[in-house]
Amino acid sequence: MAARPFLKWAGGKGQLLPALTSRMPTNFRRYHEPFLGGGALFFYLWNSGRLARGAVLSDDNPELVECYQAVRNSVEDLIGLLLDLRPRLGDKEFFYAIRDWDRHPDFRQRPLVERAARTIFLNRTCYNGLYRLNNKGLFNAPFGYYKNPLIVDVANMREASHALQSVDLHVGDFSGVLARAERYDFIYFDPPYVPVSATASFTAYTRQGFAEAEQRELSAVFHTLARRGCLVMLSNSFTDLARTLYLGQPVHESILASRKINCDGRKRGVIEELIVCSYALHRNGVTP
Numbered sequence: 001m002a003a004r005p006f007l008k009w010a011g012g013k014g015q016l017l018p019a020l021t022s023r024m025p026t027n028f029r030r031y032h033e034p035f036l037g038g039g040a041l042f043f044y045l046w047n048s049g050r051l052a053r054g055a056v057l058s059d060d061n062p063e064l065v066e067c068y069q070a071v072r073n074s075v076e077d078l079i080g081l082l083l084d085l086r087p088r089l090g091d092k093e094f095f096y097a098i099r100d101w102d103r104h105p106d107f108r109q110r111p112l113v114e115r116a117a118r119t120i121f122l123n124r125t126c127y128n129g130l131y132r133l134n135n136k137g138l139f140n141a142p143f144g145y146y147k148n149p150l151i152v153d154v155a156n157m158r159e160a161s162h163a164l165q166s167v168d169l170h171v172g173d174f175s176g177v178l179a180r181a182e183r184y185d186f187i188y189f190d191p192p193y194v195p196v197s198a199t200a201s202f203t204a205y206t207r208q209g210f211a212e213a214e215q216r217e218l219s220a221v222f223h224t225l226a227r228r229g230c231l232v233m234l235s236n237s238f239t240d241l242a243r244t245l246y247l248g249q250p251v252h253e254s255i256l257a258s259r260k261i262n263c264d265g266r267k268r269g270v271i272e273e274l275i276v277c278s279y280a281l282h283r284n285g286v287t288p
C-alpha cells in the first residue's frame, strides 16, 4: 500500500506531482524538504523507492513537525487517541474545548503524542482544514461543519509511520538546510507563494508570515546550494518577483495548475505556477 499525506495542508502539492516528478534529478543522495507541510513529494518519493540514501524533513511550524514525530515514534498510541476522539465528532463544544488546550499554561507539559492527536483532530475538523494562529500564537480556526470527517485512516497512518522510520525531522527556518545539505543532495523548496494579488495573500501558516524579505533570503539560499553542487528544485507563483529571483536557472518554466480561487473550496481555476531547477534536465543523470 502507498503512503499518503495524513494532514490536509494548504498548498498541498498532490496535484502538481506529475510536473514536479518529471523535472526531478534521476539520481541524488539525500532528499531535503524544508517546507514540509503535508509532505506530498516526500511520500511520493518514498513510495517509488527513491529515498534509499535518506531524507531530512523540516518546517518552522513545531506543531506540524510534532505530528510527524508522533507518527514516526508512537503511531499505535496516536491511532488509539484519535479513535477515542471519534465519538465526539460534530460536537462543537468539544471542538472548542480541545482547541483551547493551548490557552492553558500546562499545554507544553502534555505528552507529545497527545498534542499531535489534538493537531490532527483540529486539522480534520476545523473550517477548511485551515491552520491559523492569532497574534498570540494560539490556534484560532473555527469549527468546521462536516458530515462525516475522517480523523484517522489507520492503514495509511501505519504506512506513513513506516515511511518516516529513518527520516531526520527538524523544526526550524528553511535556512537550516544550509548546515545539512551536501553536494548531489536533492532539495525541494515549496515556500508560501508570493501573492498573485494584494488580496490573494495566504502566508499565515505561522505567526511570522512570509514576505518579500523572506522570498529574497530563500533565493539566496537556493543559489548558495546550487553553487555547492546540490540539486535544487523550487515551486512558487508565476509572479514578477518570483520569476526575477530565479532568472538564469537551467529550468525556469511556467506550468498550469488547478487551484482554489477563493475561500470557497469548491471553486477552482487554472493558474500558472513557476518551477525552477538548478540543474539542466538532460544532464541530471549524475551518479553521486
Ligand SMILES: C[S@@+](CC[C@H](N)C(=O)[O-])C[C@H]1O[C@@H](n2cnc3c(N)ncnc32)[C@H](O)[C@@H]1O
Pocket (backbone or CB within 6 Å): 009, 010, 011, 012, 013, 014, 034, 035, 036, 037, 038, 039, 040, 041, 058, 059, 060, 061, 064, 172, 173, 174, 175, 190, 191, 192, 193, 205, 206, 209, 210, 214
Ligand atoms: C506551501 S506549504 C508546503 C506544502 C507541502 N509541499 C505539501 O505538499 O503539503 C509551506 C510550508 O512552509 C512552512 N513555512 C513557512 N515559513 C517557513 C520558514 N520560514 N521556514 C520553514 N518553513 C516555513 C509552513 O509551516 C508550511 O507548512
